[in-house]
Amino acid sequence: MSQLSRFPSPLRYPGGKGKIANFVKILMIENGLAGRDYVEPYAGGASVALSLLFEGYADRAFINDLNPGVHAFWSSAVSRTDELCALIETTPVTMQTWHEQREIANSPEAEGLDLGFATFFLNRTNRSGIISGGVIGGLDQTGQWKIDARYNVESLVQRIRKIGRHRSSIVVSNEDAVQFVRQWSDPAEDAAFLYLDPPYFEKGEGLYDNFYDAADHAEIAESVAHLAHPWIVSYDARPEITQLYPDALQIRYGLTYSAHRDSASGSEIMFFSDGLKVPEMLPNGISISQVVKAQRLALAR
Ligand SMILES: C[S@@+](CC[C@H](N)C(=O)[O-])C[C@H]1O[C@@H](n2cnc3c(N)ncnc32)[C@H](O)[C@@H]1O
Incomplete structure (x- = not known):
């Protein structure tokens, strides 16, 4: 598999959901959802959306994110592809550029291509892609890895050009997720499938600032309950979250799997809208039957 199809997103995303893409593809096929609009209200690195679009599982991809920098990046990649690529090709990857x-x-005044490129540059040169974090190699560049360790111009430009070629099938927006999902409360809206990956309940270090509090988590759960199109929601497995989706089918899994972390005690959780058939393969790439087998083995020991 080429770099371009394995890592379709030009953004690095902490806890990125690369593995989820395969799960979502199987889920869409098994539930007859392929060829619909695919909607990500909390898009971040949008790697699932891009995989589905590039491989023909989705007709159109809706990429929404409230973070102005993340939105400016997607908007630039889609609508100002040539200018963004030219900036990537000509801007030296130095500490001076990093400070700028x-x-x-x-x-607060930055917007458009300037903000989009700045977000991209910091995402590719900071540790773990965290915009407000420190530069790879440290300010004095004495670390083992240097500022450009994750900045392969050729590969990044290729990924952005591919996004540009699909621009007529990508809809970028910058709304609060609660307002954004409202249009899919209407069953007459074009057939869609939504994947919501809200900020985790437990706030960790992230690319974005996590302003979500308990009331926000409850508000989006309420909006999801009114959706007229199939959806899935992923979260950290916390009782405060599970109680917000009392009627939804749910599975637990660990994104880093070991036999001890079985499906019942995994740290991640996914909820499914009514009527969706859950694939045999879990979002971490481990099949449900493998998990059951591992549990049996552990019990037999
Ligand atoms: C957990 S991350 C999503 C990660 C993404 N699934 C990925 O794989 O890269 C949550 C994203 O939601 C965005 N966000 C936070 N609050 C939001 C809100 N109220 N409405 C829309 N997006 C929001 C953040 O900027 C962040 O990019």
């Missing part, structure tokens, strides 16, 4: 781009990213 950090200033742009922190400026």
